[in-house]
Amino acid sequence: MGTGTFWGVSLFVAIALLVLTRGLIANEYFFFAGYVVLQYIVLATAWNILGGYTGYTNFGVGAFFAVGAYSSVVLHKLTSVPVPVMILVGGLISGILGFGMGYLTLRLKGVFFAIATLALAIVAQTLIVNWDYVGGSRGIYVIRPQQAPLLGSYVQYLYSLMLVLAWAAVAIARTIERSRLGLGFNAIRDDEAAAEAGGVPTLRLKLIATSLSGALMGMSGAPLPYYVTYLDPASSFNLSYAVNSVAMPLIGGMTSWIGPVIGAVLLGTIQQLATVTISSALNLLIVGLLLIAFVIIAPNGIVGLVQARRRARLR
Amino acid sequence: MPALLEVGGLGKRFGGFVALEGIDLAVDTGERLGLIGPNGSGKSTLVNCLCGALHHDSGTIAFDGRTIDGLPAYQRTRLGLARSFQLPKPFRSLSLVDNLRVPSLYTGNARPGERCLALLDDVGLADKAARLPRDLTQVEMRKLELARAVASAPRLLFADETMAGLSPSEVEEILAVLVRLNEQGITIVLIEHIMRAVMSFSTRLVVLVAGQKIADGPPQEAIRNPEVERAYLGE
Amino acid sequence: MLSLDLAINAVVAGLLLGGFYAAVTIGVTISFGMLDIVNIAHPAFIMLGSFVAYIVNSNFGIDPILIGVVMAPVFFLLGMAAYQIYFYAFEQRGEESIQGLAFFFGLLFVGEVALILIFGVDYRFVEATYIGPSLHFGFVDLPLRMLIPCLVSLLMLAVLQLFLGRTFIGRAILAVSQDRLALQLMAANPSRVKRIAFGISIATASVAGALLIIIQPVEPSIGRDYIGRIFAICVLGGMTSFPGMLAGAMLIGIVESITATFYGPSWAPAVAFGFLLLTLAIRPAGILGR
Numbered sequence: 098m099g100t101g102t103f104w105g106v107s108l109f110v111a112i113a114l115l116v117l118t119r120g121l122i123a124n125e126y127f128f129f130a131g132y133v134v135l136q137y138i139v140l141a142t143a144w145n146i147l148g149g150y151t152g153y154t155n156f157g158v159g160a161f162f163a164v165g166a167y168s169s170v171v172l173h174k175l176t177s178v179p180v181p182v183m184i185l186v187g188g189l190i191s192g193i194l195g196f197g198m199g200y201l202t203l204r205l206k207g208v209f210f211a212i213a214t215l216a217l218a219i220v221a222q223t224l225i226v227n228w229d230y231v232g233g234s235r236g237i238y239v240i241r242p243q244q245a246p247l248l249g250s251y252v253q254y255l256y257s258l259m260l261v262l263a264w265a266a267v268a269i270a271r272t273i274e275r276s277r278l279g280l281g282f283n284a285i286r287d288d289e290a291a292a293e294a295g296g297v298p299t300l301r302l303k304l305i306a307t308s309l310s311g312a313l314m315g316m317s318g319a320p321l322p323y324y325v326t327y328l329d330p331a332s333s334f335n336l337s338y339a340v341n342s343v344a345m346p347l348i349g350g351m352t353s354w355i356g357p358v359i360g361a362v363l364l365g366t367i368q369q370l371a372t373v374t375i376s377s378a379l380n381l382l383i384v385g386l387l388l389i390a391f392v393i394i395a396p397n398g399i400v401g402l403v404q405a406r407r408r409a410r411l412r
Numbered sequence: 413m414p415a416l417l418e419v420g421g422l423g424k425r426f427g428g429f430v431a432l433e434g435i436d437l438a439v440d441t442g443e444r445l446g447l448i449g450p451n452g453s454g455k456s457t458l459v460n461c462l463c464g465a466l467h468h469d470s471g472t473i474a475f476d477g478r479t480i481d482g483l484p485a486y487q488r489t490r491l492g493l494a495r496s497f498q499l500p501k502p503f504r505s506l507s508l509v510d511n512l513r514v515p516s517l518y519t520g521n522a523r524p525g526e527r528c529l530a531l532l533d534d535v536g537l538a539d540k541a542a543r544l545p546r547d548l549t550q551v552e553m554r555k556l557e558l559a560r561a562v563a564s565a566p567r568l569l570f571a572d573e574t575m576a577g578l579s580p581s582e583v584e585e586i587l588a589v590l591v592r593l594n595e596q597g598i599t600i601v602l603i604e605h606i607m608r609a610v611m612s613f614s615t616r617l618v619v620l621v622a623g624q625k626i627a628d629g630p631p632q633e634a635i636r637n638p639e640v641e642r643a644y645l646g647e
Numbered sequence: 648m649l650s651l652d653l654a655i656n657a658v659v660a661g662l663l664l665g666g667f668y669a670a671v672t673i674g675v676t677i678s679f680g681m682l683d684i685v686n687i688a689h690p691a692f693i694m695l696g697s698f699v700a701y702i703v704n705s706n707f708g709i710d711p712i713l714i715g716v717v718m719a720p721v722f723f724l725l726g727m728a729a730y731q732i733y734f735y736a737f738e739q740r741g742e743e744s745i746q747g748l749a750f751f752f753g754l755l756f757v758g759e760v761a762l763i764l765i766f767g768v769d770y771r772f773v774e775a776t777y778i779g780p781s782l783h784f785g786f787v788d789l790p791l792r793m794l795i796p797c798l799v800s801l802l803m804l805a806v807l808q809l810f811l812g813r814t815f816i817g818r819a820i821l822a823v824s825q826d827r828l829a830l831q832l833m834a835a836n837p838s839r840v841k842r843i844a845f846g847i848s849i850a851t852a853s854v855a856g857a858l859l860i861i862i863q864p865v866e867p868s869i870g871r872d873y874i875g876r877i878f879a880i881c882v883l884g885g886m887t888s889f890p891g892m893l894a895g896a897m898l899i900g901i902v903e904s905i906t907a908t909f910y911g912p913s914w915a916p917a918v919a920f921g922f923l924l925l926t927l928a929i930r931p932a933g934i935l936g937r
Contacts, residue, residue, distance in 0.1 A: 154748050205927055207744045208685040212878045213927055216920035219875060223917035234913070277517045280506075284514045287503035294463060294497070295515035296489040296564050336871060340756045343749050351745075352505070378763050385757035389750060393736040396746045 100275055104268050111264035115257055119249060128256040132324060134365035135259040136317050140338065141345035141357035142266040143313035148343070149351025150279060151306045152286025154211040157198070157218035158342040161191045161311045163333035164221065165318030170231050170328060173239060179246065180258060184319040191315020192308045194221075199307030203300060206289075215339075222334040236329025239322040255320050266313050270354040282306060314342075337381055341368075344388040350400025359399055414477055416441045416568055416599055417462070417493075422471035424454075424461055431457040432623045435471065439568065439601060444594055446614030446631065447603045450643055454623040455603050456498065459570050463495045464488045476567070490519050494566030498573045500553040502545035508532060508556060509541040515564035528563060535559045535589055551582040558589060568599040575606050583609055611635075619643070652786040657908040658901055659787055665900025666797030667862060669804055669893045670855040671873060672880040677848040679878075680886035681824035682841050684733065685744070688751040689877060690870035691758030692722065692849050696856020697771075697865045698762060704773040711773045712799055715857025719850040726849025729754075730842045755870065762867035770864035778861060796858035801893075803854055807847075808889050820844045824887065872916050879923035898922075 098106065118131065140158065147153050165187035172183050202213045226234045245254040273279045281302050284292035293299045322328045341364065349360025364384060371380030395402050415438035422435040432454045439445055449455050460466040462473060464485030473480050480488055494515075503511050512528035532538045535555040540547065548556060554574050561569055571590060575583045587609055594600050604610045610617070610631070617634040619627035621643040627634040634640065671693060678686040699718055700711040737747045777791040811817035819840045859865060876899060883895030899919050907915045 148745065152745065154745050156752065201924060201928055208679070208687065208748060208878075209882070209927055211748055212687070212874065213924060216875050216879075216923045219872075219920045220917045220924070223914060226913055280510065280514055280517065283506060284503050287505055288501045290465065291497065291501040291503065291560075292514065293485045294465065294489060294495055295560065296486050296518035297514060298484075298486050298518075300484070336756065340752070343752060347746075347749055376764075378760055382757060382760045382764065385753050385760060388753035389757065392746050392750045392753065393732070 100272050103271055107264055107268050107271075111260060115260050119253060119257070125250060125252065128250070128252045130366075130369040132252065132256045132259050133369060134362060135256070135263045136321075137341060137345060137361040137365040138263040138358055139259070139266045139313055139317035140342045141349070141361040142263075142270050142354065143310045143317070144342040145346040145351055145354075145357045146270060146273065146282075146313075147306045147310040149346050149356070150273065150282040150286065151303065153303070153306070154207075154343070155214045155307075155310065156211050156339045156343070157214035157216075157221075158314060158339040159334040159336060160214075160218035160221040161194060161314035162318035162321075162338050163225065163330065164191050164194055165315030166321040166328060166333050167225060167231050168315070169319045169322050170237060170239065173322065174230070177242075180255070180320055180323065184258065184262065184316050187319030188312040188316035191318075192312030194315070195308040195311020196304055198311065199304040202307075203303070218334060218339075222330050225334070226330045232329065234330060236327055237322075238327050239325075241323050241326060251323070255324055258320060259317075262316055266317075267354055267358060269309075269313075270357075274354055278302070278305070337384075340381070340384060340388065341365075344384055344391075346398070347396075348387060348391045348398050350398030352397070353400050356398050356400045363399075415439055416443075416476060418472075418474040419462065420472045420474075422458070422461060422468050422473065424457055424466065424468050430623055432461065432468075435620075435625055437618065437625065437628075439599060441567070441599055442594070442597070443599050444590075444613055444615045445599075445601045446610040446617045447601055447620065448605070448607070448610055448617065449620035452622075453620040453643075455620055456572065457623075458620065459495060459572050459601075459603060463493060463570065486518070489515070489564050489566070492565070492567035493570075494561040494564050494568070495570040496554075496557040496561040496572055496574055498576070500545075500557040502553065502556055502560075504545055507542050507544060508537055508548075511545065511556060511560055512563040515560060519564040531559045531563055534562075534592070551578055551585060554578070554586060555589060558586070558593075562593060562598070566598060568601065569593065570601045570603065572603045573605065574602075575604060575609055587613055653908060654905070656786070656788055657904045659789065660793065660908075661901030661904030662897055663789070663793040663797040663900070664862075664904055665893075665897030666800050667793070667858055668876060668880055668896035668900055670796070670800035670851065670858055672877050672884075672892055672896060673804060673807060673889070674848040674851040674855070675877050675881050676884070676887065676889065676892050677820075677851075678845055680881060681820065682844055682848075683824075684730075684841075684845065685748055686751055686845075686848070687748070687874055687878075688754035688758060689848075689852060690873040691755045692725075692852035693856045693859060693873065694758065694762055694865065694867060694870045696722065696853040697860040698766060698856075699853070700857040700860050701771045701773055701865075704775075705771075708774070710775055711857045711861055712795070712854070715854040718857075719853045722853035723846040723850040726846035727842050729849065730845035733845075734838055734842070755874070759867050759870055766867065768866055768868070770866045771860070772864040773860050775861065792861055796861050799854070799858060803851065804889060804893065807851075816840070816843060820847075872919075875916075875920040875923055879919050879926065882923065882926050 140162065144155060144158060147155050168187045168190045169183040172178055172186060198214065198217055202210050205213055225231060231237055241251045245251040247254055247257065281297045284295065284297055285299050285302060289299055321333065345360030345364050346357040348364065349358065350356030368380045368384065371383060391398065417439040419435055419437040422432055424432040435458065447455055457466065461468040464483060475491055475493055480491065503514065509528050509532060512531055513524050516524040516528055529538060529541060532541050535558065537552060537555060545553065545556065558571065558574060575586050578586065583606060590600055590602065590613065602610060602613055614631050616629065617631040618625060619634055619640050626639045627637040675686060675689050678684045696715060700714045703709055703714045704711050736750065777795050780791050782789040782791065782794065811821055823837050823840045880892060880895040880899055883898065884892030899922055902922065903915050903918045906918045
């Protein structure tokens with residue numbers, strides 16, 4: 098399916114999902130949980146652009162996500178703008194952060210890059226913790242607007258926005274996959290020196306990857322203040338965002354846009370169920386164990402398993 | 413007519429170790445230049461400096477009349493300077509044809525699909541176009557490496573020890589590919605240890621010992637240079 | 648105007664802290680610097696060491712350092728087991744580094760969450776006679792709870808340095824860190840040597856964990872702060888050099904201590920990580936070079 102067709106078909110699917118879920122489902126909790134799963138689709142897809150496609154492991158997901166959330170807090174305190182605008186602003190600021198991170202870490206490979214991303218996240222968190230305007234370590238309360246812009250509850254509105262964002266993220270990922278940019282990313286992942294020798298502007302592409310990935314992550318965090326109504330650094334910078342963003346593409350499959358989606362839906366749903374039925378700490382344990390298990394047994398994820406079975410059947 | 417590649421006074425050190433010193437070199441269009449020297453003489457360092465993988469410390473490099481000293485490797489490739497790697501570095505997760513599409517697309521080739529398949533055919537790998545590099549034999553990997561370097565439509569190609577570890581018949585295969593490429597108009601610098609191959613292939617020979625150029629001329633003359641004999645055979 | 652005795656005490660505290668940081672980092676210097684294994688889960692093993700010391704100390708009153716040393720062989724076996732898994736899953740298959748990184752990241756996370764599930768998020772501490780009193784030299788304070796771990800750490804460093812330099816296995820480890828092929832030609836099995844080395848690296852975590860809980864009360868998420876510190880020190884020290892690592896540890900200890908004294912402890916975590924970023928950006932080969 099060509100790229101243009103994909104955008105069209107996926108948009109149709111997204112709108113259909115939106116209409117069906119909002120029309121048929123009355124349980125408010127579905128939208129609470131659905132928001133989180135969709136948010137993870139965006140995070141996992143965003144991570145995978147830099148991680149799966151380009152081969153650079155980012156552990157500092159929390160920083161980009163939280164920066165998106167806190168930029169919304171600042172906007173909320175300064176003036177009143179619609180959430181979609183906050184999403185764009187959050188994306189812009191996180192994108193700049195991503196560009197900065199890419200620039201600082203240009204010469205780093207493998208674990209050094211990963212640790213540097215973690216370092217950046219800690220530095221960002223420390224800055225926010227010491228910034229009283231947004232509540233510092235005590236956190237800040239955010240009051241949702243009285244009226245949701247569309248029909249239905251405010252959470253349903255946020256859910257709808259996140260659905261659109263997830264659609265956009267997935268469509269962008271797939272477009273990259275089929276483009277020259279995606280091929281360049283893969284070349285960098287497989288052998289950066291050979292890519293550079295082959296005419297690929299590796300520095301430029303890496304900056305594109307970090308900026309785009311960061312921007313999408315920031316966008317996924319932008320509506321968070323209205324969703325949780327109480328935001329604090331400890332929870333918004335939480336390492337669980339990094340673990341999930343790594344686990345979901347890895348379990349789903351890192352080579353294709355559909356891997357992060359599968360991983361996010363699977364893990365996200367499991368976690369939502371587990372948080373309600375068992376403890377939330379235990380649910381994090383499950384994610385960690387699944388990550389370890391998959392990385393040992395099925396390093397190419399579910400997509401990889403399906404591909405392997407297909408190849409085996411062909412022989 | 414100015415040389416295609418002009419190198420003047422090139423020097424490179426690693427900390428206290430002088431890898432290259434005062435290298436002057438000119439490569440004319442269409443030439444088949446052989447570059448030889450004992451291990452550690454600086455051949456790979458020279459190639460890395462010329463292609464932009466390393467920054468040289470002194471001297472200048474000019475390609476096609478234009479100074480390329482500060483240019484990153486990918487830009488030098490786009491200008492027409494390509495190299496193959498001593499140890500093949502294929503894109504392991506990409507098919508053979510995709511391996512070629514990368515340089516093809518990124519150096520502005522108009523119809524990458526057809527051209528890449530044609531290139532694979534030239535080196536006898538067309539039937540494996542959809543396979544992955546891990547399915548290839550050693551000599552096929554070397555051919556892929558060359559094909560990939562050629563996919564960027566270079567004017568000058570550094571073939572860095574392409575034949576190391578191959579059997580005599582495989583060496584012949586690679587040589588045939590290189591000759592064909594040269595006949596198609598690509599200037600080739602062959603860096604090799606296999607003397608037979610270098611002597612039969614080169615129109616000119618350059619000898620590097622301990623980071624310095626000690627001989628530069630027709631192959632038969634160059635190897636009869638007493639310093640060259642000393643370097644290879646000892647005192 | 649900076650208070651001089653405050654500053655001097657901060658520096659002294661930093662030196663003691665740095666000595667302790669060396670104990671924390673030595674394991675990674677071995678596993679990452681020498682063996683090229685990206686064990687970012689090392690802090691999880693240290694936390695395990697701390698909590699083991701806590702359990703035994705609070706139930707039997709045994710000295711934590713003694714616990715750390717006695718438990719070291721157990722951690723050694725644990726390390727060898729962990730290496731086996733790593734070897735079969737990654738090294739043998741030649742998998743890309745992302746999977747290896749993800750494995751250790753998962754391990755780090757699982758370790759922390761498991762500790763939270765078992766012990767909760769409360770701070771735990773140990774009791775020992777030297778926690779509390781300090782030595783005084785004029786206006787300089789030397790808290791024993793920092794001095795003793797620093798000394799034990801230096802001792803451990805010295806023992807390991809001797810081990811690597813003088814024993815056959817130690818030299819085999821040094822050899823494998825430099826040239827696998829040479830080791831194979833010497834008829835020593837590289838993966839067996841690496842397994843032992845990794846075991847040693849985790850054994851140091853047992854001692855380091857005991858030292859940690861002497862210096863400060865611990866709770867499971869403290870491990871995260873140490874990832875940055877450990878790698879910052881490892882890189883600063885040039886990856887494989889023990890003296891370099893010690894120098895790096897002291898440096899970070901002093902800078903952290905001064906920052907905490909004059910700017911408040913909430914800025915301290917950023918120090919080590921900021922240092923790491925700076926080091927990686929400017930001089931990836933470390934302050935003493937590779």
